[in-house]
Amino acid sequence: xxxxxxxxxxxxxxxxxxxxxxxxxxxxxxxxxxxxxxxxxxxxxxxxxxxxxxxxxxxxxxxxxxxxxxxxxxxxxxxxxxxxxxxxxxxxxxxxxxxxxxxxxxxxxxxxxxxxxxxxxxxxxxxxxxxxxxxxxxxxxxxxxxxxxxxxxxxxxxxxxxxxxxxxxxx
Numbered sequence: 001x002x003x004x005x006x007x008x009x010x011x012x013x014x015x016x017x018x019x020x021x022x023x024x025x026x027x028x029x030x031x032x033x034x035x036x037x038x039x040x041x042x043x044x045x046x047x048x049x050x051x052x053x054x055x056x057x058x059x060x061x062x063x064x065x066x067x068x069x070x071x072x073x074x075x076x077x078x079x080x081x082x083x084x085x086x087x088x089x090x091x092x093x094x095x096x097x098x099x100x101x102x103x104x105x106x107x108x109x110x111x112x113x114x115x116x117x118x119x120x121x122x123x124x125x126x127x128x129x130x131x132x133x134x135x136x137x138x139x140x141x142x143x144x145x146x147x148x149x150x151x152x153x154x155x156x157x158x159x160x161x162x163x164x165x166x167x168x169x170x171x
Contacts, residue, residue: 031079033079033080033081034076034079034080035084036087036091037087039079039084040087040094042076043091043095044094044095044098044099046095047068047095047098047099051099051103055102060103065124065127066126067127069099069127069128070127070130072095073130073135076091076095077135077136077138078138078142080139082143086139088135089136092131092132093128093131096121096128096131100117100121101113101117103120104116
């Protein structure tokens, strides 16, 4: 084996397949499985913390906030458990709106702050749609792969059909 690639064996009877070092490094990272509620809380609290950090460092730049929203959407969709995959594309727009509260602006008062958040949602809808699309695509791919693995397991568990040979009739 070289330092550039490694070989991973996937069960008996299958051939070895080289794996890139980046994939090996990613496999060593933690792989939490969040519930639907946990994924939503993770995304919301992360976006709120990033919004305060954006406010502190970049004076509440919406572009920085939008760029930071994309990886949070990706990680949320990757970390939600398979039973709750449908919640990832639902929770990330809510997290985007939660994080807009500190950076949206508006003067004192609830109504002014609410209108600033609604305006920011409308103006920066591209970031919102992009993050939601990322979460939706990742959740869809994970669901399709899960269904494929389930079908393969059912096929492997099913007994092989018994074939009976029929006697051929002579012409």
